[in-house]
Amino acid sequence: MGPARSVCEPREDLAECKLVSFPIGIYKVLRNVTDQIHLITLANNELKSLTSKFMTTFCQLQELRLEGNFLHRLPNEVSALQHLKAIDLSRNQFHDFPEQLTTLPALETINLEENEIVDVPVEKLAAMPALRSINLRFNPLNAEVRVIAPPLIKFDMLMSPEGTRAPPP
Numbered sequence: 001m002g003p004a005r006s007v008c009e010p011r012e013d014l015a016e017c018k019l020v021s022f023p024i025g026i027y028k029v030l031r032n033v034t035d036q037i038h039l040i041t042l043a044n045n046e047l048k049s050l051t052s053k054f055m056t057t058f059c060q061l062q063e064l065r066l067e068g069n070f071l072h073r074l075p076n077e078v079s080a081l082q083h084l085k086a087i088d089l090s091r092n093q094f095h096d097f098p099e100q101l102t103t104l105p106a107l108e109t110i111n112l113e114e115n116e117i118v119d120v121p122v123e124k125l126a127a128m129p130a131l132r133s134i135n136l137r138f139n140p141l142n143a144e145v146r147v148i149a150p151p152l153i154k155f156d157m158l159m160s161p162e163g164t165r166a167p168p169p
Helices: 026-028 050-058 076-078 099-103 122-127 143-152
Strands: 011-012 038-040 063-065 086-088 107-112 133-135 154-158
Touching: 050 076, 050 107, 099 122, 122 143
Parallel strands: 011 038, 038 063, 063 086, 086 107, 107 133, 133 154
Antiparallel strands: none
């Protein structure tokens, strides 16, 4: 039996860099390997938006970590992320559920904890083939979502009790 080998998954970690946008120079640096990058972490920056170019450039992504930014929407081109399995959008500024996510066939996990989402497209989520878990804790979800969702869904839907507020940072 030989020595244990660790497999290093291609990733781009730009967490906690105070970024307000994705650095354009990185597209040039990574242009020959973008199809090999499966995880990008842009957590805890100051991003207000992501461009369509970001989504179409990194279309082989399997995991995208964007928690702790100022995002309030995703570009329509997020639909290019056909291999995405997990997305973390917690602690952002979404008021509307990013419905483009419901078109992603491989998506298993959505984290939208601590946003300002009131309404959720329960029927579209219920039709997602791979979805296993969605975290909507600490969102001001309307009562209708709380009543309609449980009988329709076959995945874990995490919600805080009505009226619960997120703990202070």
